[in-house]
Amino acid sequence: MAAQEVMFSDLQLRGKAVAEQLRSTPGQSLVVRRRDSDDLVLTTVERAAQEREVVSVTTRMFVALMQRDGAARELVTDVLPDAFPWVSFLPRADVQAFVVDLVATLRSAESVANPAPVVRVIESWRNTAAVFADPALAEALAAPTDGDFGAVPAPDAR
Template identity: 50%
Template sequence: MSVETNLSDLLNKPKATLASLRGARRILLRRRDDEDLVLTTAARAEQDSTVMSATSRMFVEMMRTPEGRTLVLDVLPATFPWVRYLPAHDVREFSVELVESLGAAGELDNTAAVAQLITEWKHTAEVHADPELRAALIADAGEDFGSVPEPGAAA
């Protein structure tokens, strides 16, 4: 169970706020001018990390067999409905990249790269789902304007 409170409540009345949140799995701390925070116990965070790592290793091992690869491809549309807009070869590529990223994330105990990968593939599916957008992106724009300088570099 997750509960929410304001960070200011925790800072101003820590004992009372924590007492009212007893038994919560996670506490979402709302902040007015910054990103919200999640507070959990170290034991719960370790459990989450263990589960993530075990699940990732399981998927990596499944992908080593033809049956496992077929199963992963079969469940992707239920897990990520937007893959229906991807060409078949992109769905296979997404499944391989996803499982590889999950494996690496489990080892690093950092899921940021997995979240980024999912976001990127979802955007790719959005392009395939919109014929006008896809046509605009693959159309020959005419002349090449050359290389783009690094951000912050003098033009």
């Protein structure tokens, strides 16, 4: 179910009414639409803490299972296409590398309560799958080069 929406101006002008609307919303969250910037999500502190706890516990259980049970790692590798259909373009060894990378990053990101590294890992592997999905691009990138093109500059820090 999609979250209910309010305009930012409603939040400014009718704050108490919007707060009451938030409390009566099943998901206890509202999308606050803004014209001049990114939209926001308004929720209660209690609801945010509950969601964080659910994500944290789920991540810790998943990581522990993956670290302790080889059969679980195999099963996750086998069902990964259900969650990430694009992995079907990756070689089996890369699917396994993605699982290892994802689990390690989930563990680290959970310890600092920051999901951004997990998103980065998923996007990176999705981009890798996109290369494998395009035979011409994969061939061009795998082709030998005419020599060393020198050091690659570091990306701009953000």
